[in-house]
Amino acid sequence: MGLKKKLHDFKIKNKDKKWLPAFSAIHTFLFLPDETTHNGTHIKAADDLKRTMNTVIMAMIPCLIFGMFNAGYQHHLALGEIQAVTGSFFSAEFWTMDNFMVGFWKILPLVIVSYGVGLGIEFIFAIIKGHEVEEGYLVTGMLVPLIVPVDIPLWMLAVAVIFGVVIGKEVFGGTGMNILNPALTIRAFLFFAYPTWMSGDKVWVHGAVERDQAIAAGENLDAISGETILGVLAQGKEVAYSTADMFLGFIPGSVGETSTVLILLGGLFLIFTKIGSWRIMLSSVLGAVVMGLIFNQVASAGIISDSSKFYGLMSAPFWEHLIIGGFAFGTVFMATDPVTASQTNKGKWIYGFLVGFISILIRVFNPAYPEGVMLAILLMNVFAPTIDHYVVQGNVKRRLKRVKVKTA
Numbered sequence: 001m002g003l004k005k006k007l008h009d010f011k012i013k014n015k016d017k018k019w020l021p022a023f024s025a026i027h028t029f030l031f032l033p034d035e036t037t038h039n040g041t042h043i044k045a046a047d048d049l050k051r052t053m054n055t056v057i058m059a060m061i062p063c064l065i066f067g068m069f070n071a072g073y074q075h076h077l078a079l080g081e082i083q084a085v086t087g088s089f090f091s092a093e094f095w096t097m098d099n100f101m102v103g104f105w106k107i108l109p110l111v112i113v114s115y116g117v118g119l120g121i122e123f124i125f126a127i128i129k130g131h132e133v134e135e136g137y138l139v140t141g142m143l144v145p146l147i148v149p150v151d152i153p154l155w156m157l158a159v160a161v162i163f164g165v166v167i168g169k170e171v172f173g174g175t176g177m178n179i180l181n182p183a184l185t186i187r188a189f190l191f192f193a194y195p196t197w198m199s200g201d202k203v204w205v206h207g208a209v210e211r212d213q214a215i216a217a218g219e220n221l222d223a224i225s226g227e228t229i230l231g232v233l234a235q236g237k238e239v240a241y242s243t244a245d246m247f248l249g250f251i252p253g254s255v256g257e258t259s260t261v262l263i264l265l266g267g268l269f270l271i272f273t274k275i276g277s278w279r280i281m282l283s284s285v286l287g288a289v290v291m292g293l294i295f296n297q298v299a300s301a302g303i304i305s306d307s308s309k310f311y312g313l314m315s316a317p318f319w320e321h322l323i324i325g326g327f328a329f330g331t332v333f334m335a336t337d338p339v340t341a342s343q344t345n346k347g348k349w350i351y352g353f354l355v356g357f358i359s360i361l362i363r364v365f366n367p368a369y370p371e372g373v374m375l376a377i378l379l380m381n382v383f384a385p386t387i388d389h390y391v392v393q394g395n396v397k398r399r400l401k402r403v404k405v406k407t408a
Contacts (some may be wrong), residue, residue: 053138059266065256072099110145134356136175143183146256155285236312257329267332287356328372340381
């Protein structure tokens with residue numbers, strides 16, 4: 001309490017300083033806000049923006065930790081130093097300190113750059129505009145390292161974060177005013193600006209030394225590359241991973257998107273804490289299932305030749321689309337963003353269904369980049385206000401009809 005009082009007195013003493021918003025952000029992060037309401041009627045609740053953001057971060061932490069283990073696991077597996085893990089989530093060969101340290105030292109810089117650059121931009125804008133630093137970037141800063149390839153150059157990530165925070169959020173007025181999900185805006189920038197790094201057809205392996213030829217030539221390569229599951233399916237090849245591997249997460253992919261089981265647990269946690277919308281999550285899955293079934297019927301009917309570039313992903317079982325790529329992660333942690341998603345209950349069903357439906361549509365018909373959840377969510381972010389508008393107008397018309405019937 002003594003430290004809090006000293007910081008509060010310091011804040012009051014320097015209330016006219018331009019740098020005060022930056023200090024206030026640190027003060028608010030460490031302690032509860034000083035401002036309280038006194039007059040009139042107010043909604044009293046234990047949650048605030050900081051608590052909400054921290055809850056979402058807690059839901060993502062298991063995915064982050066698993067991603068660190070998985071990065072090291074993929075590294076050692078590619079070098080042939082360990083056997084492939086199958087069927088057991090608690091395999092001793094996966095949960096080793098060697099795997100964790102390889103992933104930790106590669107992923108930690110991504111987290112540091114994401115938060116350092118993003119919060120730096122937030123502080124600059126707060127000082128320029130003279131308002132408090134908002135906690136909205138706390139979640140975005142964690143999302144970004146989880147949705148990018150582990151080998152993305154740090155300078156690319158820094159440039160993308162600057163673009164995403166400035167263009168995706170601050171120009172609209174800051175937290176709560178943006179129309180596009182900031183984390184997906186950052187990933188979209190990376191995809192269109194640096195497509196070769198975001199294609200999804202390569203897997204980074206730390207410190208890899210190519211066997212005999214590289215050693216004989218005296219070369220020390222930084223990586224061995226291989227295809228992700230979506231890249232394999234897009235080329236019509238057979239997937240080498242079992243369903244259990246894909247569901248548990250022992251597969252290549254972006255840092256946080258591989259383990260469907262942990263994403264599912266995170267989604268249940270968000271639903272339990274009433275932060276994530278179960279309507280959006282469920283309707284997104286339904287939309288993906290419907291689109292997947294349609295493509296399965298088209299493939300089985302022979303309308304599309306098995307030599308077609310669309311055939312691989314089109315013939316993949318509809319349920320497989322739910323556990324590969326970034327669909328599960330995007331559905332749970334980004335489609336449910338309360339700022340950019342639909343606000344009405346009926347609108348959430350429509351919004352979520354179209355997110356899932358369009359995700360699989362883009363995934364199948366864009367084999368050069370066999371992932372569609374990012375573009376689907378961004379597209380529906382734009383249309384979410386329109387969906388809510390027509391839902392509200394529909395409710396108004398129905399109520400007017402009931403009034404007319406009663407007064408007739």
